[in-house]
Amino acid sequence: MGEILGHQASGVTPLTREQGVSLLTGRLDGLGIAYDPHAPDRLWDYHVLLSQWNQNMNLTGETDFDTALDRLYMDSLAPLAIAGLFPQEAKLVDVGSGAGFPGLPLAIVRPDMQVLLLDSQAKRIGFLDTVADALGLARVQTLHSRAEDAGQTPQLRESFDVAVARAVAPLAVLCELMLPLVRVGGRMICYKGPSVGEEWDVGNRAAMMLGGGALLSYPVTLPSQPDWRHHAVVCEKMQKTFRQYPRKAGVPVRKPLGDVDKR
Numbered sequence: 001m002g003e004i005l006g007h008q009a010s011g012v013t014p015l016t017r018e019q020g021v022s023l024l025t026g027r028l029d030g031l032g033i034a035y036d037p038h039a040p041d042r043l044w045d046y047h048v049l050l051s052q053w054n055q056n057m058n059l060t061g062e063t064d065f066d067t068a069l070d071r072l073y074m075d076s077l078a079p080l081a082i083a084g085l086f087p088q089e090a091k092l093v094d095v096g097s098g099a100g101f102p103g104l105p106l107a108i109v110r111p112d113m114q115v116l117l118l119d120s121q122a123k124r125i126g127f128l129d130t131v132a133d134a135l136g137l138a139r140v141q142t143l144h145s146r147a148e149d150a151g152q153t154p155q156l157r158e159s160f161d162v163a164v165a166r167a168v169a170p171l172a173v174l175c176e177l178m179l180p181l182v183r184v185g186g187r188m189i190c191y192k193g194p195s196v197g198e199e200w201d202v203g204n205r206a207a208m209m210l211g212g213g214a215l216l217s218y219p220v221t222l223p224s225q226p227d228w229r230h231h232a233v234v235c236e237k238m239q240k241t242f243r244q245y246p247r248k249a250g251v252p253v254r255k256p257l258g259d260v261d262k263r
Contacts, residue, residue, distance in 0.1 A: 015065060017044060020044045020047070020065060021040045021041055021044050022040075023065075023069060024039075024040040024043050024044060024069070024073070025040040027069060027070070027073070027074050027224060028040065028074075028077070028109070030222075030223040030224060031074065031077060031078060031080070031081055031222075031223070032081055033077065033080045033081050033109070035109040035110075036108070036109060036110070036111050039108050039109045042108045042135045042137075043073055043105065043108055043109075045134065045135055046100070046104060046105075046108065046131055046135060047063075047065060047068060047073075049127075049130065049131050049134060050063060050068075050099060050100075050127075050131075051063045053127050053130075054099075057123055057127070059098070059099040059124070059127060060072065060098075060099045070222055070224055070225050072101055072105075073105050074222055074224070075101075075102075075166075075191070075220075075222065075230065076101045076102030076104075076105040076106065076166065076191075077102070077105050077106065077109055078220045078221065078222055078230070079102075079189060079191070079218070079220055079232040080106070080109065080110070081220075081221075082218050082220070082232060085162070085187070085189060085218075085232070085234065086106070086110065086113065086162060087161060087162075088112055089112050089113065089114070090112075090113045090114070090161040090162050091113070091114045091116075091159070091160050091161045091162070092106065092113050092114065092115045092116070092160060092161065092162040092163070092164065093115075093116045093118055093150075093156075093160045093162075093163050093164070093178075093181050094106075094115065094116070094117050094118060094163075094164050094165070095118050095147050095163055095164070095165040095168065095174075095177055095178050095181070096118070096119060096120075096147065096165055096168035096169075096177075097117040097118055097119045097124070097128060097142075098119060098124060098167075099124065099127065099128075100117060100127075100128055100131060101166050101167075102164055102166045102191060103115050103116075103117045103140075103164065104117065104128070104131060104132075104137075104140070106164070107132075107137055107139065107140045108135065108137065111137070111139060112139075113139065114139045114141075115137075115139060115140045115141070116140075116141050116142070116143060116156075116160075117132075117140065117141070117142045117143070118142075118143050118145060118147060118150055119142070119143075119144065119145075120144070120145065120146045120147075121144075122144050125142045125143075125144045128140075128142045129142055146249045147177040147178070147181075147246070148176075148177065148246040148247065148248060148249040148250075148251070148252065149249060150181065151177065151180035151181050151245070151246040152180070152246065156181060157180055157181065158180065158181065158182065158183050158184065158237075158240065158241065159181070159183060160181050160182050160183060160186060161182075161183065161186045161187075162182070162186060162187055162188075162189060163178040163179070163181050163182050163186075163187075163188040163189070164188070164189045164190075164191070165177070165178060165188075165189075165190055165191065166190075166191035167191065169252075169253065170199045170202070170203070170256065171190060171192070171196070171199040171200070171202070171203025171206070171207075171215070171233060172199065172202045172203045172205070172206035172252075172256035172257055172258045172259060173206075173252045173253055173256050174188070174190050174203075175188070175203060175206040175207045175210050175212060175235065175257065175258075176206060176210060176245055176246045176247070176252040176256075176257055177246060177252060178190075179207065179210040179211060179212050179235065179237060179241055179245075180210065180241045180245055180246050182237045183237060184211070184237050184238065184239060184240060185236075185237060186236075186237050187234055187235060187236050187237060188212070188234070188235045188237075189232055189233070189234050190232070190233040190234075190235075191220075191230070191231075191232065192217075192230070192231045192232075192233050193229070193230055193231070194229035194230070194231075196217065196231050196233060200215065201258075202256060202258040202259045203215055203233075203258065204258070205257070205258030206256065206257035206258035206259075207235045207258075209242075209245075209257050209258065210241050210242075210245055210257070211237055211238060211239045211240055211241040211242075212235040212236065212237055212238060213235060213236045213237075213238045214235075215233055215234070215235050216233070216234045216235070217231045217232070217233050217234075218231065218232045218233075218234060219231060220232050245257075
């Protein structure tokens with residue numbers, strides 16, 4: 001695979017494959033998580049493909065490996081260090097996957113999980129399919145769909161153990177996009193930065209309306225970035241979501257549940 005994908009990542013800091021894999025291994029060890037032995041190599045190959053595709057379509061602004069190493073890959077994986085969030089053999093959906101974060105790194109490090117990458121842009125799905133095929137990620141699937149439509153699809157509704165989302169929307173909107181996809185007893189996990197407190201009250205009200213419990217925030221730390229203040233916001237699914245949710249595409253963003261000023 002290294003010969004197919006190239007020796008260096010095009011358009012990024014010129015590192016050999018060996019150097020890149022070594023850096024990824026060190027960062028994974030620093031997180032203190034269990035990971036598949038092939039994960040460092042596959043993460044490097046993922047980055048090479050991301051760098052190549054990003055030259056022709058806007059997938060991410062962070063293809064320099066020195067930046068992407070923590071900001072994309074390790075940030076996606078850091079919540080794995082929180083015990084119990086990602087059960088063995090979990091069925092997981094990544095809502096608004098974009099260039100694959102956090103779903104693809106999670107699938108690479110934890111190949112026991114069955115992962116669906118959900119995105120509304122067909123070009124992104126084409127990229128995600130290419131990565132999954134090139135890396136041999138047999139348990140990764142993709143779906144070109146709006147989250148609002150997926151949440152009303154009988155085969156998908158309330159069928160996932162875990163739903164994740166990173167850099168997609170405010171908490172109240174995420175609750176409506178994610179909780180309808182989660183089975184009772186499962187959970188949603190939102191990747192959030194230091195300003196998450198501003199979204200908290202509205203998000204909590206929305207979670208309760210959608211069958212979720214109270215939101216919980218877990219600090220997420222990266223040893224290589226001690227100044228970062230990131231959080232995994234978790235909501236356990238306590239009861240079935242009322243059938244009218246999620247509402248039609250675009251409505252959750254325009255009129256977030258729990259926001260008394262916009263309802």
